[in-house]
Amino acid sequence: MKDGGAAVKKTKAIRNVPNQVSILIVDDVEEVRLLLQTVFENQKSEKRLKISTVTAENVMQARYEVEHRCPDIILLDALLNSGESAQDWARELARFPQLFLMTGGPSVGTGIVNLERPVFRKPDSIQDLERDAGRIWLPKIMKSFLEKIGS
Numbered sequence: 001m002k003d004g005g006a007a008v009k010k011t012k013a014i015r016n017v018p019n020q021v022s023i024l025i026v027d028d029v030e031e032v033r034l035l036l037q038t039v040f041e042n043q044k045s046e047k048r049l050k051i052s053t054v055t056a057e058n059v060m061q062a063r064y065e066v067e068h069r070c071p072d073i074i075l076l077d078a079l080l081n082s083g084e085s086a087q088d089w090a091r092e093l094a095r096f097p098q099l100f101l102m103t104g105g106p107s108v109g110t111g112i113v114n115l116e117r118p119v120f121r122k123p124d125s126i127q128d129l130e131r132d133a134g135r136i137w138l139p140k141i142m143k144s145f146l147e148k149i150g151s
Contacts, residue, residue, distance in 0.1 A: 020050040021145060024071035026062040027102070028080045033057065035126060036075070039133045049142070059089045066096075073098040073145055075137075078119070097148055100141055118144070 025036045033055040040051050054069060056062035058080060065071065074093065078101045093099050104122035120137050123129050 019048075020052060021073065021142070022069065022071045023051060023053045023073045023075060023141070024062060024065050024069070025053055025055045025075050026057075026059075026080070027055075027077040028057050029077075030057065031126060032077075032122070032129065035130055036133055039130055040138055043134055043138050051138075062089070066093075073100065073141060075100045075102060075120075075141070077101075077122075078103045098141075098145055100137075100144075102137075 023040055025033050025040075027033050027036070037053045037055055040053050043051060054065055054071065056065050062074075062076070066074070074096060076089075076093075076099065100118050100120065102120040102122055104124075118140065120132070123132055
């Protein structure tokens with residue numbers, strides 16, 4: 001193609017796609033935190049992203065991690081057994097584009113739905129949680145993340 005006598009070369013847009021994604025897992029049950037951490041870090045994601053995780057057992061620890069590590073994704077238990085409400089903190093995090101909620105209780109249909117965030121229901125058994133986290137949760141989380149960054 002020519003434009004005013006000068007050749008115009010079409011270039012393909014290069015996107016800034018990360019090679020790593022960080023996930024903050026916030027849950028007051030240590031077994032759940034460790035299981036999700038293990039499952040997520042051992043999964044192969046599409047686009048070959050390395051997945052790193054950090055965990056927090058309460059809102060105070062999670063706030064620290066958000067301020068100091070700036071995770072790409074937050075997976076927050078909506079029913080934390082701590083002094084500070086996870087639901088209130090989730091509302092504060094509305095500006096955070098990659099916030100996912102999880103619950104093991106009957107909170108779907110209550111206030112957390114008003115946050116317009118994906119909600120994962122934790123199954124009753126740890127074996128089912130391991131299965132769901134790898135087969136359902138992580139693919140949905142990564143798909144959303146990749147769509148947000150435009151990859």
